[in-house]
Structures are given as structure tokens and as C-alpha cells.
Amino acid sequence: MDWILHLILLLGSPYLTVGFVNNDEVQTLTRYILRGPSRNSGLEWLEPLVDDFGHRMLCRKSLEDAIDFTVERLRQDGFDNVHTEEAPNMPNWERGEDTVTLLEPRNLKLNILTIGGVDPAKVTAEAVVLEDYDLINTTNVNGKIVVFNQKWTGYYEDIKYRRAAKEIKALGAVGLLAKSLGPFSIGSPHTGGGSDEHLPAASLSLEEAELLGRLARRNKTLKISIDIRSKNLPPCTSRNIIFDIKGSEKPEEVVLISAHIDSWDLGQGALDDGGGMAAVWQAMKVIRELGQTDKRFLPKRTIRAIFWTAEEHGFAGAKHYYEQHKNGKEKFYFVSETDQGAFKPTTTKSILRFMGNTTQRAKMQEIVQSLKRNDIPISVQEGDKQGDVQSWADDGVPSVQYVADKGADFYFYFHHTTGDYLNIFEDGDIDYTAAIMGTLAHVLSNQDKW
Amino acid sequence: MDWILHLILLLGSPYLTVGFVNNDEVQTLTRYILRGPSRNSGLEWLEPLVDDFGHRMLCRKSLEDAIDFTVERLRQDGFDNVHTEEAPNMPNWERGEDTVTLLEPRNLKLNILTIGGVDPAKVTAEAVVLEDYDLINTTNVNGKIVVFNQKWTGYYEDIKYRRAAKEIKALGAVGLLAKSLGPFSIGSPHTGGGSDEHLPAASLSLEEAELLGRLARRNKTLKISIDIRSKNLPPCTSRNIIFDIKGSEKPEEVVLISAHIDSWDLGQGALDDGGGMAAVWQAMKVIRELGQTDKRFLPKRTIRAIFWTAEEHGFAGAKHYYEQHKNGKEKFYFVSETDQGAFKPTTTKSILRFMGNTTQRAKMQEIVQSLKRNDIPISVQEGDKQGDVQSWADDGVPSVQYVADKGADFYFYFHHTTGDYLNIFEDGDIDYTAAIMGTLAHVLSNQDKW
Numbered sequence: 001m002d003w004i005l006h007l008i009l010l011l012g013s014p015y016l017t018v019g020f021v022n023n024d025e026v027q028t029l030t031r032y033i034l035r036g037p038s039r040n041s042g043l044e045w046l047e048p049l050v051d052d053f054g055h056r057m058l059c060r061k062s063l064e065d066a067i068d069f070t071v072e073r074l075r076q077d078g079f080d081n082v083h084t085e086e087a088p089n090m091p092n093w094e095r096g097e098d099t100v101t102l103l104e105p106r107n108l109k110l111n112i113l114t115i116g117g118v119d120p121a122k123v124t125a126e127a128v129v130l131e132d133y134d135l136i137n138t139t140n141v142n143g144k145i146v147v148f149n150q151k152w153t154g155y156y157e158d159i160k161y162r163r164a165a166k167e168i169k170a171l172g173a174v175g176l177l178a179k180s181l182g183p184f185s186i187g188s189p190h191t192g193g194g195s196d197e198h199l200p201a202a203s204l205s206l207e208e209a210e211l212l213g214r215l216a217r218r219n220k221t222l223k224i225s226i227d228i229r230s231k232n233l234p235p236c237t238s239r240n241i242i243f244d245i246k247g248s249e250k251p252e253e254v255v256l257i258s259a260h261i262d263s264w265d266l267g268q269g270a271l272d273d274g275g276g277m278a279a280v281w282q283a284m285k286v287i288r289e290l291g292q293t294d295k296r297f298l299p300k301r302t303i304r305a306i307f308w309t310a311e312e313h314g315f316a317g318a319k320h321y322y323e324q325h326k327n328g329k330e331k332f333y334f335v336s337e338t339d340q341g342a343f344k345p346t347t348t349k350s351i352l353r354f355m356g357n358t359t360q361r362a363k364m365q366e367i368v369q370s371l372k373r374n375d376i377p378i379s380v381q382e383g384d385k386q387g388d389v390q391s392w393a394d395d396g397v398p399s400v401q402y403v404a405d406k407g408a409d410f411y412f413y414f415h416h417t418t419g420d421y422l423n424i425f426e427d428g429d430i431d432y433t434a435a436i437m438g439t440l441a442h443v444l445s446n447q448d449k450w
Numbered sequence: 451m452d453w454i455l456h457l458i459l460l461l462g463s464p465y466l467t468v469g470f471v472n473n474d475e476v477q478t479l480t481r482y483i484l485r486g487p488s489r490n491s492g493l494e495w496l497e498p499l500v501d502d503f504g505h506r507m508l509c510r511k512s513l514e515d516a517i518d519f520t521v522e523r524l525r526q527d528g529f530d531n532v533h534t535e536e537a538p539n540m541p542n543w544e545r546g547e548d549t550v551t552l553l554e555p556r557n558l559k560l561n562i563l564t565i566g567g568v569d570p571a572k573v574t575a576e577a578v579v580l581e582d583y584d585l586i587n588t589t590n591v592n593g594k595i596v597v598f599n600q601k602w603t604g605y606y607e608d609i610k611y612r613r614a615a616k617e618i619k620a621l622g623a624v625g626l627l628a629k630s631l632g633p634f635s636i637g638s639p640h641t642g643g644g645s646d647e648h649l650p651a652a653s654l655s656l657e658e659a660e661l662l663g664r665l666a667r668r669n670k671t672l673k674i675s676i677d678i679r680s681k682n683l684p685p686c687t688s689r690n691i692i693f694d695i696k697g698s699e700k701p702e703e704v705v706l707i708s709a710h711i712d713s714w715d716l717g718q719g720a721l722d723d724g725g726g727m728a729a730v731w732q733a734m735k736v737i738r739e740l741g742q743t744d745k746r747f748l749p750k751r752t753i754r755a756i757f758w759t760a761e762e763h764g765f766a767g768a769k770h771y772y773e774q775h776k777n778g779k780e781k782f783y784f785v786s787e788t789d790q791g792a793f794k795p796t797t798t799k800s801i802l803r804f805m806g807n808t809t810q811r812a813k814m815q816e817i818v819q820s821l822k823r824n825d826i827p828i829s830v831q832e833g834d835k836q837g838d839v840q841s842w843a844d845d846g847v848p849s850v851q852y853v854a855d856k857g858a859d860f861y862f863y864f865h866h867t868t869g870d871y872l873n874i875f876e877d878g879d880i881d882y883t884a885a886i887m888g889t890l891a892h893v894l895s896n897q898d899k900w
Contacts, residue, residue, distance in 0.1 A: 047664060047668075048668070051661055051664055051665055051668075052555065052556065053556075054556065054558060105502065106502065106503075106504065108504060111868060184636075185636065185869060186634075186635065186636045186637075186638040186863055186864060186867055186868075186869035187636075187638055187716075187717060187867055187868030187869035187870075187871070188636040188637055188638060188869070205868075206873065207717070207869060207871035207872075207873055208871075210871070210872070210873045211501055211718075211871065211872070214497060214501055214872070215501060218497075218498070218501075266637075267637060267657070268661075413636055414636060417636055417637055418561060418636075418637030418655075419635060419636035419637035419638070419657060420637075421637070421657035421658075421660070421661065422660075422661070422664070423656065423657055423660045
């Protein structure tokens with residue numbers, strides 16, 4: 001149990017700080033998680049959440065029950081300031097028994113998932129298959145169902161296909177079938193948020209988007225019928241979950257680590273974003289436990305964790321929280337999220353997607369160097385996709401989103417599919433993510449200034 | 451186009467034979483496929499079969515239509531002896547809207563596929579989760595639904611779980627839920643053949659078998675309801691497809707390469723076994739084309755290709771053919787099948803699963819050496835699973851089943867799932883399989899004796 005020996009040595013010696021990162025502090029925290037008493041605790045914490053409540057769709061009982069269950073556990077853990085804050089007017093969309101059927105050249109019920117937010121609609125029309133987005137500008141799509149059969153180039157590059165409703169509707173299209181956003185499939189379409197336009201729209205499995213592509217290349221006329229029963233319902237109120245480790249010197253300066261609790265209505269939302277929640281919880285639990293053993297470990301600034309609601313619906317929960325707090329007396333010093341797979345980083349292709357200025361970036365580099373010294377390979381990369389913490393990032397608060405190497409590709413095997421289950425995580429995945437989030441939170445809560 | 455140069459050189463020079471394998475002959479054939487005019491032709495041949503007819507379930511119109519389409523194409527190709535032979539009394543099973551629902555500890559419609567051959571049944575009972583088959587002998591399963599949540603160790607090792615109905619019924623079990631037979635899943639259960647017993651039985655997705663396993667380990671009582679609507683119907687008659695390249699010296703001695711045309715009622719049966727068919731067709735086409743260019747390339751024995759029906763139902767089509775022909779005047783000299791993924795071999799973990807005596811095995815080794823010299827890594831391995839050609843293998847006819855390295859594991863990502871689509875094949879997969887099957891057929895059709 002080398003972490004115990006290390007802790008004893010640490011308690012007997014002053015922290016040795018080079019730059020603003022104290023490597024002993026990072027070592028204590030990461031060893032406590034990866035090889036010490038906290039090992040596997042995040043995964044164990046996650047199990048009853050996803051197994052007992054299942055997926056947690058916004059405006060559904062399973063989400064609100066899961067929120068209650070989580071708050072109760074956080075109170076038992078003894079965190080500071082455990083509470084929920086209401087997020088009113090949340091989008092309420094319910095999936096129905098939707099069908100999309102290829103009628104010609106042969107009858108085949110297609111393997112689809114309706115895109116979130118679409119209202120009931122029926123349409124039968126000829127389909128045109130486009131292998132690239134820009135072809136909408138040179139192809140007659142008027143009166144047609146547009147089928148996108150793009151090559152996977154990455155989620156953020158390809159999301160325009162799923163969100164094309166408004167643009168293709170303006171060109172006269174009567175329906176949208178977008179190839180699912182992922183690099184690999186076993187008959188597994190992906191859902192996700194779409195446009196507000198009431199154009200019938202669904203994601204096709206990779207296999208069947210490619211089938212339609214091949215049929216079109218052989219000059220077959222494709223006739224497709226779309227029958228959407230899904231619908232929007234009156235808005236609901238949901239809740240964000242907040243819990244703190246109160247800062248000893250600057251309690252009103254907040255270092256934020258976060259993940260989201262809501263999910264789509266498929267699988268059990270373990271990957272997206274139960275694993276993120278578990279890593280955030282584990283990081284918080286470890287900082288609290290180490291602080292109880294050694295008061296010097298307690299943070300100077302407040303470390304706050306938030307489990308957002310309504311992430312899957314345009315970050316609606318986080319945006320509401322931001323609006324409520326942006327003019328408050330608390331100052332957000334740093335914000336972060338983990339929502340692209342709480343995976344173990346195995347190469348320095350694992351990144352902290354960072355927004356901030358040059359000085360701040362240099363500090364991130366120091367943190368990353370310290371993580372590397374503790375066998376956590378990772379690098380800093382500029383990027384502007386910060387998910388739920390985007391509002392603060394846009395405000396100039398330094399921000400990070402953790403993306404493991406597996407988060408760039410493997411994550412999208414399962415994202416928004418029926419395959420989003422706890423077994424995606426391998427031993428250590430959540431531990432490593434917790435070690436990264438905990439290190440960020442702890443180091444930044446204690447530095448003098450940005 | 452080095453194959454043309456090679457062909458010219460070959461035509462001008464006598465075959466150089468070391469042992470019984472003529473390496474020039476193998477090189478001509480493999481180059482013609484892998485880098486010559488036949489490149490990609492198998493994959494192109496397969497496309498309309500799977501895209502225009504879809505899956506091809508026994509006793510369904512799509513199978514018989516696909517048989518007619520295939521026969522017509524073979525006739526146009528000019529093969530000898532193109533015909534079908536009826537296989538009567540074939541099992542006729544139709545999947546219904548089957549549901550399996552977890553009632554306690556929470557309500558969840560489980561992600562299942564009924565096991566083939568099961569008749570309508572309804573049962574609600576407590577479930578017991580077993581992580582290993584042998585636990586049926588030490589666990590009280592009387593009145594219970596048995597859920598198997600085994601670790602994947604391989605298809606042939608684990609198939610006992612799917613076929614456990616008879617045995618667990620004898621112990622008083624009232625239902626069977628078997629974890630799907632595969633190493634990896636994206637919410638993708640696998641179907642397959644089961645037992646004849648009328649015990650309600652279905653395959654669970656990996657994810658949900660593991661979910662039930664975790665709930666049981668946390669001492670939750672599991673209550674499950676099974677409602678099977680699938681049913682057996684009166685038997686039907688289907689057809690095997692036979693086509694030859696007639697032997698020039700020993701036409702009544704048959705060298706057989708084969709694959710099966712029927713599939714389960716999911717996906718499009720491209721992997722299982724459209725790819726096998728395409729490779730067999732491509733091998734036959736190439737041998738015929740090379741023989742037209744150079745008469746010396748024509749086989750001395752008859753090379754026969756068969757596309758079996760009813761493979762998915764206990765090899766019923768092949769067994770019928772065997773019974774009809776075992777006492778005929780034709781002598782089966784060698785039999786083979788490709789039905790475990792028509793993939794490119796990338797390592798010598800790719801095998802010819804071989805049954806035969808020591809002398810025959812030595813000859814297989816020579817063929818394999820020649821394939822290796824032509825950049826096709828493969829090895830010979832003893833094994834007794836020869837699929838549709840098992841009857842001949844059991845009779846002592848030397849036999850081979852081709853299993854690429856990807857056939858051991860990756861194949862079972864898709865096997866009997868909704869993900870069995872043409873896109874599984876990468877560039878070259880079917881070409882390489884055709885090169886192997888073609889080499890086996892051609893070399894063995896021309897050797898003096900075993």
C-alpha cells in the first residue's frame with residue numbers, strides 16, 4: 001500500500017512547490033485514487049444509479065428519482081452546501097413508436113431513431129442520398145426526403161448532418177434521414193438533439209444509410225415513408241445538483257468540476273454521462289477525505305461540483321444556472337466538465353480541451369506535466385467545445401473539458417445508443433478520470449492567481 | 451499489371467511442381483484475384499444479392515427469390531451443371547413480437563432475440579442468474595427462469611448456454627435467458643438455433659445479461675415475464691444450388707467448395723454467409739476464366755460449388771444433399787466450406803480447420819506454404835467443426851473450414867444480429883477468401899491422389 005507510506009512521508013514534510021503545482025500533492029491524490037483506498041469507488045458509486053434508475057430522460061420520473069437518490073447520498077457523504085436548484089421551462093420530448101419504411105425498391109422497415117424534438121408527422125416521398133453536406137446546394141431536394149450518407153470525420157465535424165432540418169426545409173425537402181454520428185455500428189442507430197423545425201427527421205443506422213447509398217449508386221429509385229409519433233409536451237421543471245467543499249481562505253471563489261445527470265431515453269446513460277458524474281463524485285470524495293486526514297489538503301477556494309440537468313437538451317440546465325448566478329457574489333475562478341467518456345487516458349492523445357489565455361495555458365501545462373509524472377498521460381489542446389460550462393468559458397473563465405483518447409472515437413460507438421451501459425467502462429477508467437478532475441480542482445483551488 | 455506479365459510467362463513455361471503443389475499455379479490464381487482482373491469482383495457480386503433481397507430466412511420468399519436470382523446469374527456465367535436440388539421438410543420458424551420484461555426490482559423491457567424454434571409461451575417467474583453452466587447442478591432452478599451471464603470464451607465453447615433448454619427444463623426451470631454469444635456489443639442481442647424443447651427461451655444482449663448479473667449480486671430479487679409469440683409452422687421445401695467446373699480427366703471425382711445462402715431473419719446475412727458465397731463464386735469464376743485462357747488450368751477432377759440452404763437450421767439442406775448423394779456414383783474427394791467470415795487473413799492465426807489423416811494433413815501444409823509464399827498468411831489446425839460439410843468429414847473425406855483471424859472473435863460481434871450488413875467487409879476481405887478457396891479447389895482437383 002504505497003499510498004499510505006507516501007501519505008506518512010507527506011504529512012511529515014513541507015510541500016515542495018515548483019511553479020504553482022506541488023507534485024507531492026498531485027501524487028498523494030492520484031495514488032490515493034489509482035492504487036489506494038478510493039480505487040474503484042467511483043464505478044461502485046455509479047452502479048446503483050444506472051442499474052436502479054436506468055436512463056434519465058429530462059422531464060421523466062426516472063431522472064427526478066435519480067436526482068433525489070443522488071442528493072441523499074451526497075448528504076450522507078457530508079459534503080458542504082448539498083442542494084438542488086430548480087431549472088424551470090425545460091424541453092419535454094417523448095419518443096413514440098416511430099417508423100421509417102423503405103417502400104421501393106423493396107419493403108424494409110429501417111433501423112432508425114427519431115431526432116429529439118421532432119413532432120408527429122407523416123410523409124411519403126422519393127429520397128435523394130447525399131454523401132456530403134454541401135451537395136444540398138447543387139441537388140434538387142425539393143419535395144424529397146434527404147438521406148445523408150456521409151463518411152465519419154468526427155462528432156463535432158459531422159453534427160451538421162443531424163442538425164440540417166432547418167436548412168434543407170428551406171430548400172423544399174420534406175424529411176431528413178441522417179446517418180448516425182459514429183464510426184462503428186452493430187445495427188445501432190444514435191439519437192440526439194436536432195433542430196426546432198417541424199421537419200420529420202431521424203437518424204439511420206450506419207448500415208442502412210450505406211445500404212441506401214449503394215442502392216442509389218445503382219440508380220434505384222428510393223421511395224420512403226416516415227411516420228413520426230414522437231412529440232413535444234408542455235415544459236417541465238428539473239433540478240441541477242450542487243455540492244461543495246468549502247474553501248478555507250477564499251470561499252466565494254469557485255473552482256467548478258461538473259458532469260450531467262440527465263441522459264437520452266436509451267440504454268442507461270452510463271457512458272453519457274454517468275461515468276462523468278462518478279468521476280466528479282470520486283474526485284470530490286477523495287479531496288474531502290484527504291483534507292480530513294491533513295488539514296493542509298483542504299482547498300483555499302471552494303471546490304464545487306455540479307451535476308447538470310438537461311444537458312441533452314441544449315445545456316438548458318447549465319444555462320439556467322449560469323443566468324441565475326452570473327451576477328452573484330460568487331466568482332467562478334475555473335470551470336470544467338467531463339462528458340466525453342470517463343476513460344483512462346492511455347496516450348497523450350488524451351487531452352484537456354482548454355479555453356483561456358496564454359498565462360493560464362502555461363499553468364495548465366504545468367498541471368499536465370505533473371499528471372504525466374504520475375503516470376497519467378495527457379496533453380493540453382485549444383478547443384472551444386466546453387459543453388455545460390460553455391457560458392463561463394465564453395465569459396472568459398478558464399475552462400477545461402476532459403477528452404480521453406477513447407473519447408474521440410470509441411465513445412461514439414455507444415453515444416446516444418441502446419448500448420450505453422455500465423459495462424463500457426473497464427477497470428480504472430473512472431479512477432483515472434477522477435484523478436484528473438481531482439487534480440485540476442485541487443491545484444487550481446490553491447494557487448495564488450491565474 | 452504484373453499478373454498479365456506473370457500469365458504470359460506462365461503460358462510459355464511448363465509448370466514446376468515441388469511435391470504436389472505447383473507454386474506458379476497458385477501464384478497465377480492468387481495474383482489474378484488479389485491484383486488482377488478479378489479484384490473486388492466477389493464483393494460486387496454480393497452487393498445486389500444482399501441489398502435487393504435482404505436477409506434470407508428459411509421458408510421465406512426472400513430466400514427462394516434469392517436462389518432464383520443466383521441460379522440465373524450462374525447460368526449467365528456459363529458454369530457447368532447449374533441446377534438446384536430440392537430439400538424437403540425444412541424447419542419453418544417465424545419470429546413474432548416477443549417481449550421479455552423485467553418486473554422487479556424495476557420495470558424494464560429487455561433487449562432480447564428469441565432463440566429459433568421456440569413456440570408461443572407465457573411465463574412470469576423469479577429469475578436466477580448463473581455465471582457458469584455447471585452451476586445448474588448446484589442451484590435450485592425449479593420453477594425459475596435461468597439467466598446465464600457467462601464470460602465469453604468462444605462460440606463453440608459457449609454454445610451450450612444457448613442450447614441449455616432441454617437440460618434446465620429437466621431440472622424444473624420454466625424459462626431460459628442466455629447471454630448472447632459474442633465478445634462485444636452495442637445493445638445488439640444475437641439470435642440462433644436452440645433446442646427442440648418448448649421452453650420459452652431468448653438471448654439477452656450482453657449489456658442486459660450483465661445488468662441482471664449485477665442486480666443479483668446486490669441481492670435484488672429478479673422477477674421476469676416472458677411472452678413469446680414466435681412459432682413453428684408446417685415444414686417447407688427449399689433448394690440447394692449446385693454448379694460445377696467439370697473435370698477433364700476424373701469428372702466423377704468431386705472437389706467441393708461451399709457456403710450457405712440462407713440466413714437468420716436479421717440484418718442482411720452479408721457476413722453469414724453472403725461473403726462465403728461471394729468468395730466461392732469468385733474462386734469458381736477465376737478458375738473458369740483462367741482455364742479458358744490456358745486449357746492446362748482446367749481441373750482434372752470436377753470442382754463443384756454448392757450454396758446450401760437451411761444451414762441455420764441444423765445444416766438441414768446439406769444433410770439432405772449428403773443423404774441423396776452418399777451412395778451415388780460421384781466420389782467426394784475433398785470437401786470445404788467458408789462460413790466463419792470471408793475475411794482477409796492478416797496473421798497465421800488464420801486457419802484451415804482441417805479433418806483428415808497425416809498424409810492429407812501434410813498436403814494441406816504444402817498448400818498453406820504455397821499460400822504463404824503468395825502473401826496469404828495462414829496455418830493448418832486440427833478441428834472438428836466443419837459446418838455444412840460435416841457429414842462427409844465424419845465419413846473420412848478430407849475437409850477444411852476456413853477461419854480467418856477475424857473469424858474467431860470479430861465475426862461474433864455481428865453474427866446473427868441486426869448488424870450483419872455488407873459494410874462489415876473491408877476492401878480485399880472477400881478477394882483473399884476467394885484466393886484461399888480457389889487455391890484449395892484447384893490444387894486438390896489436380897493432384898494424383900491423397
